[in-house]
Amino acid sequence: MTEAPPAIAVRDLRKVYGAKAAVDGLNLTVPQRSFFGFLGPNGAGKTTTIRMLMGLAPPTSGSIELLGLPMPEKEVEIKSRIGVVPDESLLFDHLTGPEFVEFVGRMYSLPRAIARERARELIALFELDASSRKLIGEYSKGMRKRVAMAASLIHRPQLFLMDEPFEGVDAVGARLMKDILIDQVRRGATVFLTSHVLEVVERLCERIAIIHEGKIVTEGTIADLRSGSESLEDIFVRVVGADRMGESPAWL
Amino acid sequence: MHAQTLAILWAQGKSVRNRFPRAGASHVLSIVAACIWYGIWTGGAIAEGLICAESEPAVLMQLLPSGLLLLTLYWQLIPILMVSTGLSLDLRRLVVYPIPHSQLFTMEVLLRVTAAGEMLVMLTGATAGLLFNPRVPVWGACTLPVYAAFNLFLSTGFRDLLGRLFARKRIREVLVFGLVLVAALPQILLRSDPTAIRRVLNAQPTLYLPWAAAARLALGSNPFLCFCIIAGWTAIAYAFGRWQFERSLRFDSAEAQSKDNLQPNRITMTERIFQIVPSLLPDPLGVLVEKEIRVLSRSPRFRLVFLMGFSFGLLIWLPIAFNGNHSTSALSSHYLTAVTVYAIMLLGEVCIWNIFGFDRGAVQLYYSAPIRMSTIIVAKNITAVFFIVLETLLIALVCLFLRMPVTLSGLVESLCVAITMTIFLLAIGNMMSTRNPRSVDPDQSWRSTSAGRVQATLIFIYVLVAVPIALAYAARFAFDSDAAFYGVLAIDVLIGIAVYWIAMDSTIETASQRKESIIAVLSGGEGPVV
Numbered sequence: 001m002t003e004a005p006p007a008i009a010v011r012d013l014r015k016v017y018g019a020k021a022a023v024d025g026l027n028l029t030v031p032q033r034s035f036f037g038f039l040g041p042n043g044a045g046k047t048t049t050i051r052m053l054m055g056l057a058p059p060t061s062g063s064i065e066l067l068g069l070p071m072p073e074k075e076v077e078i079k080s081r082i083g084v085v086p087d088e089s090l091l092f093d094h095l096t097g098p099e100f101v102e103f104v105g106r107m108y109s110l111p112r113a114i115a116r117e118r119a120r121e122l123i124a125l126f127e128l129d130a131s132s133r134k135l136i137g138e139y140s141k142g143m144r145k146r147v148a149m150a151a152s153l154i155h156r157p158q159l160f161l162m163d164e165p166f167e168g169v170d171a172v173g174a175r176l177m178k179d180i181l182i183d184q185v186r187r188g189a190t191v192f193l194t195s196h197v198l199e200v201v202e203r204l205c206e207r208i209a210i211i212h213e214g215k216i217v218t219e220g221t222i223a224d225l226r227s228g229s230e231s232l233e234d235i236f237v238r239v240v241g242a243d244r245m246g247e248s249p250a251w252l
Numbered sequence: 253m254h255a256q257t258l259a260i261l262w263a264q265g266k267s268v269r270n271r272f273p274r275a276g277a278s279h280v281l282s283i284v285a286a287c288i289w290y291g292i293w294t295g296g297a298i299a300e301g302l303i304c305a306e307s308e309p310a311v312l313m314q315l316l317p318s319g320l321l322l323l324t325l326y327w328q329l330i331p332i333l334m335v336s337t338g339l340s341l342d343l344r345r346l347v348v349y350p351i352p353h354s355q356l357f358t359m360e361v362l363l364r365v366t367a368a369g370e371m372l373v374m375l376t377g378a379t380a381g382l383l384f385n386p387r388v389p390v391w392g393a394c395t396l397p398v399y400a401a402f403n404l405f406l407s408t409g410f411r412d413l414l415g416r417l418f419a420r421k422r423i424r425e426v427l428v429f430g431l432v433l434v435a436a437l438p439q440i441l442l443r444s445d446p447t448a449i450r451r452v453l454n455a456q457p458t459l460y461l462p463w464a465a466a467a468r469l470a471l472g473s474n475p476f477l478c479f480c481i482i483a484g485w486t487a488i489a490y491a492f493g494r495w496q497f498e499r500s501l502r503f504d505s506a507e508a509q510s511k512d513n514l515q516p517n518r519i520t521m522t523e524r525i526f527q528i529v530p531s532l533l534p535d536p537l538g539v540l541v542e543k544e545i546r547v548l549s550r551s552p553r554f555r556l557v558f559l560m561g562f563s564f565g566l567l568i569w570l571p572i573a574f575n576g577n578h579s580t581s582a583l584s585s586h587y588l589t590a591v592t593v594y595a596i597m598l599l600g601e602v603c604i605w606n607i608f609g610f611d612r613g614a615v616q617l618y619y620s621a622p623i624r625m626s627t628i629i630v631a632k633n634i635t636a637v638f639f640i641v642l643e644t645l646l647i648a649l650v651c652l653f654l655r656m657p658v659t660l661s662g663l664v665e666s667l668c669v670a671i672t673m674t675i676f677l678l679a680i681g682n683m684m685s686t687r688n689p690r691s692v693d694p695d696q697s698w699r700s701t702s703a704g705r706v707q708a709t710l711i712f713i714y715v716l717v718a719v720p721i722a723l724a725y726a727a728r729f730a731f732d733s734d735a736a737f738y739g740v741l742a743i744d745v746l747i748g749i750a751v752y753w754i755a756m757d758s759t760i761e762t763a764s765q766r767k768e769s770i771i772a773v774l775s776g777g778e779g780p781v782v
Contacts, residue, residue: 017507054348057504072502079350090345094267106259107349135270138772 005068007032007159007190008053013062015048015214022048024214026062030192030207032158035185037205038194041240045214046194050163053192054084067159080108083157085148085165093137097128097147100136101154108155115154122150126176141168149177153184160184162193166200178204202232212240256351257359260341285712293370297377304381309388309471316470319378320399320463323371327403328410331367339366340411343501357408357497364407375400382470389472398482399466405489412496416503418556522549529638536623540631545638547611553692554602554610561595561643588648588658588666595643596673597714602692603636604674604681609692612774619767625760633678640670661734668741669721675748676717679755686762691774720744 008030015023023045030036040046051057053064055075064071066078092100098119105115123129126146131139136147149165160181166174178200181191195201201208202222209219218225218239225235300319304312341360365372375396382393459465459478462485469478526549530542548554607629608615618628644667651658724744728737763770 015507056344056347057507058502076350076352079348084348086348090348092263092267092345094270095263096270099263099266103259103263104349106262107256107346107351109255109350112255 004032005065006030007034007067008036008192009065010049010053011063013049013052013064014060015045015052015057016060021214023052023059023211026211026214026216028209028216028219030190032067032190033185033188034190034207035181035205036190036192037201037208038192038211039196039198039201039208039236040194040211044211044240046211047163049211050161050192050194051086053161054082054086055079056086080155081157082159082161083152083155085145085152085160085162091136091144091148094135096133096135097139097143097150098123098132100147101151104151105154110155118154119150122153123147125180126150127173142170142173145169146173146177149180153180158189160189160191160193162191164195165193166195166197174200198232198236208232210236210239254355256349257355260346260359288712290370290373293373297373299377300374301377301381301384304378305384307385309473312385312388312471313467313473316378316467317461317464320466321461323374324403324406324463327368327371327407331407332410332414339363347501353498353501356501357494360497361404361408361493364404364411367407367411371403372400388470392470392472395466395470395482398486399462402462402466402482402486402489405486405493407493409489409493409496412493412500416496416500418552525642529634533634537627537631537634540623540628541634541638543614544611544632544635547614548602548635548639551602551610557598557602558639558643561591561598586662586665588644588651588662589669591647592640592644592666592670593673593714593718595647596640596670596677599636599639599643600677600681603632603639604677605684606688606690606692607632607636607681607685608770608774609685609690612691615771615774619771625763626756629682629756629759629763633682636678637671637674640674641667644670665737668738669724672724672741672744672748673717673721675745675752676720679748679752680713680717682759683755683762686759686766686770689770689773720747 006029008028010026010028013023013026013028014021026045026049038046038049048057052059053066053071055071055078058072067081069078071078092103095103098116101119101122102112102115105118106112110118123132126149128143128146128150131143136144139147145165145168149162152160152162165177169177174197181204185191191204193201193205205222207219207221208225209216211217218235222232222235225239230238303315307315340363341356343356346356379393379396382388382396383390459468459474460481462482465478465481465485468474469482526545527542530538530545532538533541602610608618618625644663648658648663648666721741721744724737724740727740728734730736
């Protein structure tokens with residue numbers, strides 16, 4: 001029996017903006033059925049990496065394989081098997097939540113009746129049914145994230161790519177989203193997420209990678225990376241070298 | 253039709269319907285203007301159909317190639333000159349879904365109809381006319397839909413190509429001048445030889461050109477060869493359109509922009525010019541004007557419009573420069589004013605009619621900061637006047653550089669007319685901006701309305717605003733005196749200021765009453781089609 005290919009295999013990935021390499025020779029392997037956290041300080045290259053994985057930005061060089069299929073050669077097949085929670089600006093503000101989720105279902109070629117039924121169920125699951133007649137443009141930030149995650153689930157993807165899925169989500173919503181994701185991993189899916197909420201990552205992710213100035217500076221299980229009683233925040237601050245407090249101006 | 257195509261159409265329909273109840277009077281005005289505009293073209297198409305139905309093939313052999321050539325020129329060039337290329341797929345949002353590129357391309361090609369719908373009306377007229385002409389084979393009329401497809405593919409390719417080129421700062425500037433030169437070519441020909449255009453249009457074009465082959469095929473002449481030629485041209489246009497579309501799908505605008513910003517800390521001459529006006533004003537007015545100037549000057553959409561307004565001056569003046577013959581026609585003696593009015597028309601979309609839509613993220617700050625709304629609106633209006641004056645001066649400077657007859661009195665006249673007109677426009681624009689705010693993507697170079705609709709709406713509004721200016725010119729003509737001209741203009745300015753302040757009260761009241769809905773509308777994006 002052949003071994004399942006990794007969910008994500010990235011080799012020497014580079015993305016250059018002008019004279020600056022936002023992602024600089026990234027190598028990463030994410031096994032299937034795992035919960036992987038991709039961390040880094042602001043401007044480290046997390047969003048650029050996830051945009052390249054989603055097919056939103058072409059890499060300058062390097063190779064990407066998702067679920068054993070090469071990008072961009074098998075782009076359509078890959079996209080049909082992944083669920084994305086991208087930057088919230090990719091939502092359509094003049095649709096209601098159920099309309100958007102149904103739209104996404106139909107974009108993944110679900111029959112209209114099934115897309116509508118699943119959209120209704122997902123909206124209820126994410127506790128958005130009370131606002132089902134509201135336009136997404138009128139949603140709060142947390143509600144926008146919830147609807148984006150609901151939409152990402154509609155076609156039962158094998159791999160989730162999520163950019164800051166918990167940003168702006170309240171504690172109840174975050175708990176709900178975490179439970180759903182854990183359940184998805186139990187059922188065989190892979191979750192790759194970026195987040196600044198380190199407590200969530202610490203609780204959810206089996207493996208993490210920390211990116212700094214476009215390069216992976218550490219990767220492994222949290223237990224492997226931990227020295228003594230360090231929290232993930234301590235590891236993060238130590239690894240990216242930001243453990244010194246900047247000197248505040250006198251007037252502050 | 254593919255399920256995903258239907259889903260996009262369904263979502264777009266929902267988006268439009270959800271937004272429709274928010275439509276205001278300006279939407280109604282825009283629809284009325286569009287009806288008038290397309291009504292005129294429909295009349296033209298009926299006349300064209302009658303000519304095609306009644307004429308002998310020999311006459312049609314003369315008329316049809318020229319007609320199809322003009323149609324292609326309009327279809328490809330006017331949307332670019334008006335910076336309005338119609339509706340388009342929002343690829344940035346759709347690219348995450350598993351949609352085959354061929355499907356996206358098909359939809360994009362069909363959306364190109366909105367770039368110059370007038371031409372489709374004209375083609376329909378010609379097709380219907382040919383179908384009713386007993387001297388022309390019935391199958392000949394089928395050629396014109398193929399010719400429409402050729403134009404749609406070509407238009408898709410050009411839009412994508414220009415869209416990517418305009419995203420790169422320096423290339424964009426060079427490109428605009430290139431376009432202006434291309435657009436100026438007929439005028440240069442006309443000035444150097446008045447019969448040149450007529451000869452070009454009347455000449456029997458070589459059979460291998462698409463319009464000639466399409467015309468001959470439509471009239472049943474040499475059908476096999478003509479079919480091969482037009483099919484070949486359509487295939488080339490398809491390949492070009494598809495190639496450019498694929499490149500746009502892979503295009504990363506952030507990457508393109510980053511190549512232009514390698515020295516972010518260097519203060520350029522332009523930045524120094526931009527700081528002059530704000531430095532003369534007290535804060536918070538000064539800082540607001542500075543912010544407006546910075547935001548607008550960095551927006552691709554504003555830069556394109558500013559360049560087009562400015563470079564159109566060259567478009568009008570190049571023929572005279574090449575000819576060396578200073579004509580005394582009404583247009584040539586008021587060239588600076590004419591170019592300035594054109595520039596105001598283009599700049600209006602970004603500086604006057606929707607003052608909050610461009611930097612929509614700042615609206616929440618305006619409402620939460622301890623600044624009066626009137627100060628914010630005045631700052632935006634000062635910025636508009638600054639750019640209009642700057643544009644006028646740039647046009648005059650280039651004309652001087654090209655040794656064109658720019659006089660100080662001509663410059664003063666065009667500045668006075670521009671400022672008078674701008675005061676009235678700002679009064680109306682401020683009210684429209686709070687009653688019908690629209691979120692605009694400043695990174696999107698092209699307008700999404702069709703060029704024709706933009707022209708129609710602008711004509712409607714500007715004719716109204718031009719009345720006080722026309723009165724000043726009438727006074728000059730009647731009294732043969734510049735004093736009369738400037739006297740009437742002075743009265744116009746006083747009336748304009750009164751109108752401006754009355755409108756300002758109404759604007760501030762609306763801005764206060766509709767605070768929540770303005771923020772909500774400006775926070776929103778678009779549907780899958782923009």
